[in-house]
Amino acid sequence: MSENHVIDLIAAYALNILEADEAQQVASHLAACSSCATELQSYLRVVEQLPLAAPDANPPAHLKACLMSQLPKKQNFTAAEKPAPMHIAPEKRPWWQTLLQALPTLSPAWNLASAVLILVLSASNLFLWQRIKQLDHPSSRHFITVDLQGSPSIPSAAGVLVMDEQGHAGTLVVDGLPVLDNSKTYQLWLIRDGARTSGGVFSVDSLGYGSLWITSQIPLTRYDSFGVTIEPAGGSPGPTGEKVLGGEL
Amino acid sequence: MNYSTYDDYSLIHLVALAEEKALGALYDRYGKLVYSIALNSVGDAGLAEEITQDVFLRIWEKASTYQPEHGKVLTWITSITRHRAIDMLRRRSARPETVQPGWAVEEEGADDPPEMAAPENVEDLVDLAQQQQRVRKALAQLPQDQQKALAMAFFQGYSHSELALALGEPLGTVKTRIRLGMQKLRALLEIEA
Numbered sequence: 001m002s003e004n005h006v007i008d009l010i011a012a013y014a015l016n017i018l019e020a021d022e023a024q025q026v027a028s029h030l031a032a033c034s035s036c037a038t039e040l041q042s043y044l045r046v047v048e049q050l051p052l053a054a055p056d057a058n059p060p061a062h063l064k065a066c067l068m069s070q071l072p073k074k075q076n077f078t079a080a081e082k083p084a085p086m087h088i089a090p091e092k093r094p095w096w097q098t099l100l101q102a103l104p105t106l107s108p109a110w111n112l113a114s115a116v117l118i119l120v121l122s123a124s125n126l127f128l129w130q131r132i133k134q135l136d137h138p139s140s141r142h143f144i145t146v147d148l149q150g151s152p153s154i155p156s157a158a159g160v161l162v163m164d165e166q167g168h169a170g171t172l173v174v175d176g177l178p179v180l181d182n183s184k185t186y187q188l189w190l191i192r193d194g195a196r197t198s199g200g201v202f203s204v205d206s207l208g209y210g211s212l213w214i215t216s217q218i219p220l221t222r223y224d225s226f227g228v229t230i231e232p233a234g235g236s237p238g239p240t241g242e243k244v245l246g247g248e249l
Numbered sequence: 250m251n252y253s254t255y256d257d258y259s260l261i262h263l264v265a266l267a268e269e270k271a272l273g274a275l276y277d278r279y280g281k282l283v284y285s286i287a288l289n290s291v292g293d294a295g296l297a298e299e300i301t302q303d304v305f306l307r308i309w310e311k312a313s314t315y316q317p318e319h320g321k322v323l324t325w326i327t328s329i330t331r332h333r334a335i336d337m338l339r340r341r342s343a344r345p346e347t348v349q350p351g352w353a354v355e356e357e358g359a360d361d362p363p364e365m366a367a368p369e370n371v372e373d374l375v376d377l378a379q380q381q382q383r384v385r386k387a388l389a390q391l392p393q394d395q396q397k398a399l400a401m402a403f404f405q406g407y408s409h410s411e412l413a414l415a416l417g418e419p420l421g422t423v424k425t426r427i428r429l430g431m432q433k434l435r436a437l438l439e440i441e442a
């Protein structure tokens with residue numbers, strides 16, 4: 001196989017500009033050659049950055065309104081779907097119910113943690129979230145939650161981390177954290193046997209509410225605890241600043 | 250509800266759940282970029298508007314199929330845009346020969362990230378501005394002929410042989426130009442082979 005490496009064609013393949021026969025030849029080689037496949041990955045990373053160098057142009061101001069007026073209605077939430085029984089009083093956002101009802105209609109790639117994120121985001125504060133958690137809804141059996149407590153300096157802060165059963169993905173929602181200036185950020189730490197891995201950085205809105213989508217190389221369920229610290233903007237390789245939230249799985 | 254502080258993933262999730270304002274927030278964040286890519290490809294403001302609308306309508310329809318593990322939201326959106334623009338050129342079965350797509354290049358030493366509009370999700374946008382500057386600086390270091398061939402290939406979908414014809418150069422020369430340009434970009438962007 002080594003004599004037939006397609007290395008000279010890989011950049012063009014990544015750009016998707018090969019003639020059909022050449023593209024076919026490259027594709028079948030890639031399926032069998034891991035070194036060329038790695039080469040392709042590196043060029044795809046170049047290609048994905050190229051659109052950022054399109055010369056800046058401003059769309060006309062009317063375009064957004066025009067777009068929004070054309071949105072076709074989605075079929076996901078029809079009136080015929082009976083909302084799940086909810087043991088909470090009708091709140092200002094009754095569309096939670098339709099959201100819950102719609103979960104099964106989402107593609108399987110949408111794990112429950114992301115669906116729960118939607119609920120939490122729409123709940124807009126943790127108090128409402130706690131009430132959702134107490135609901136006896138079938139989907140609640142398929143996710144794991146970790147409560148995070150505010151540290152003594154910020155006792156009013158709280159957070160919850162939600163992940164799917166396998167821990168493939170999760171979301172963090174926080175409430176009651178102070179807004180940071182631009183030189184700082186909040187950073188989530190995934191802790192396992194004392195070793196800390198960054199789970200991402202996030203900011204909070206003026207109400208102290210923030211959220212973070214977490215993806216992890218290893219399942220989130222393998223970590224034993226989670227913490228949030230204040231770090232310089234962009235985040236740190238390891239925690240350096242004040243701890244504001246923490247909790248154990 | 251103000252979605253401007255939500256990260257891209259959350260917005261896409263909300264769009265999948267038919268939340269129109271979340272699509273509006275995505276448009277506020279990336280509409281300009283989408284339009285810029287489209288305009289650079291087709292060279293016509295009316296067509297670029299049409300493509301921009303198509304792209305966001307497609308996001309509206311397809312958000313539930315988006316898979317975070319396959320790449321960033323930004324990459325998904327720009328890739329839809331590029332393909333949509335190239336499709337449009339192909340459907341019209343004639344490329345605008347007078348339209349020469351280009352690159353926004355930044356010379357070394359320019360270090361103010363592009364100005365951002367409105368309060369928005371800080372991480373995503375700081376990230377975007379930095380990436381934008383990095384790739385523009387990298388492109389600035391390529392010879393003009395490589396820049397030009399790459400722009401035609403990337404924004405207009407020219408194949409090797411179409412490039413050779415349009416540029417009046419031998420096929421081998423064109424192939425080499427694309428390959429060297431991409432190699433150099435990869436090195437400048439510090440992507441490991």
Ligand SMILES: [Zn+2]
Pocket residue numbers: 004005006007029033034035036037
């Ligand atoms: Zn190979």
